[in-house]
Amino acid sequence: MSTPIPIVAALGNMAQSAWLDALAGAFAAAGLNADVAVFDGRARDARYAVVWLPPPELFTTETGLRAVFNVGAGVEGLLTNPALPPDLPIIRLVDAGMAPKMAEYVCFYLARATRGLDRFGGPQKLRDWNVDRPRGTPPAVGVMGIGAIGAYIARAVTVFGYPALGWSRTEKRIDGVRCYAGADGLREFLAQSNFLVNVLPLTNETENLLDAKLFAQLPRGAHLINVGRGGTIVDADLIRALDSGQLGSAVLDVFRVEPLPREHPFWHHPRITVTPHLSGPTPREPAAAQIAEAIVRLEAGASPATLPGFVERARGY
Numbered sequence: 001m002s003t004p005i006p007i008v009a010a011l012g013n014m015a016q017s018a019w020l021d022a023l024a025g026a027f028a029a030a031g032l033n034a035d036v037a038v039f040d041g042r043a044r045d046a047r048y049a050v051v052w053l054p055p056p057e058l059f060t061t062e063t064g065l066r067a068v069f070n071v072g073a074g075v076e077g078l079l080t081n082p083a084l085p086p087d088l089p090i091i092r093l094v095d096a097g098m099a100p101k102m103a104e105y106v107c108f109y110l111a112r113a114t115r116g117l118d119r120f121g122g123p124q125k126l127r128d129w130n131v132d133r134p135r136g137t138p139p140a141v142g143v144m145g146i147g148a149i150g151a152y153i154a155r156a157v158t159v160f161g162y163p164a165l166g167w168s169r170t171e172k173r174i175d176g177v178r179c180y181a182g183a184d185g186l187r188e189f190l191a192q193s194n195f196l197v198n199v200l201p202l203t204n205e206t207e208n209l210l211d212a213k214l215f216a217q218l219p220r221g222a223h224l225i226n227v228g229r230g231g232t233i234v235d236a237d238l239i240r241a242l243d244s245g246q247l248g249s250a251v252l253d254v255f256r257v258e259p260l261p262r263e264h265p266f267w268h269h270p271r272i273t274v275t276p277h278l279s280g281p282t283p284r285e286p287a288a289a290q291i292a293e294a295i296v297r298l299e300a301g302a303s304p305a306t307l308p309g310f311v312e313r314a315r316g317y
């Protein structure tokens with residue numbers, strides 16, 4: 001029997017024991033002889049780390065890591081870890097079951113807004129039968145950020161008859177979705193997006209990208225749904241755009257600071273719906289299976305850069 005592969009887990013505020021069970025199950029199913037332990041401050045010469053917002057001590061203690069697995073799609077919290085070694089390969093999750101849940105969330109809020117159910121606490125409160133019924137041309141849904149999750153969301157909205165547009169940094173093609181790219185494509189994309197769904201990761205390029213100038217390019221009364229990262233939005237500009245009527249409403253699941261501070265104006269703005277970062281809870285089993293599969297490939301000699309979810313640090317995702 002080979003020596004077990006030493007793996008260290010540092011999962012922040014995630015449910016440790018449930019994650020350890022999921023990892024153990026996935027490693028066994030993949031035929032991996034692995035020994036996973038929670039980081040306790042002591043070195044165990046781990047070969048791989050499985051993390052969510054790990055303490056810097058993990059990297060100063062475990063100095064022989066060959067790769068670190070981020071138990072989530074967004075890596076900005078890991079990239080800003082002050083002790084992250086510059087050459088340590090990072091592998092993040094790719095969809096891993098988050099995309100369908102996020103698409104469900106987006107479609108739920110589309111259904112709500114297109115029926116006027118977000119107004120005045122809904123028709124039941126007013127005993128009002130005369131609400132909007134979506135009989136006209138369906139509004140177009142523009143998805144910013146069309147990686148695995150954004151592309152899934154864009155395709156999902158077409159199932160319900162919404163025309164879908166996508167925007168990304170570099171050119172992409174998705175069947176049934178009109179795709180735009182780069183600074184040149186942004187204006188045309190925004191001008192047609194009655195609903196703007198933001199799925200962008202937080203990078204140097206996307207930070208504060210959704211500002212007054214960008215909101216002004218949307219059709220008047222457009223709606224925003226943010227399931228990407230809060231730091232991509234200029235909070236004060238969003239409030240101004242809602243107050244002026246340039247934006248009709250905003251559904252926000254992610255925030256610049258999380259948990260959203262209790263005194264933040266988003267909590268009680270009449271045109272904002274706040275949800276506490278729950279649109280795409282990471283399903284443990286598919287996530288663990290993706291990590292196990294990647295470790296199998298690394299152990300067989302694959303280069304980390306060839307794995308799905310390999311993070312290009314200069315790009316920021």
Ligand code: GLV
Nearest residue numbers: 071072073074075
């Ligand atoms: C959640 O926000 C994630 O990055 O997976």
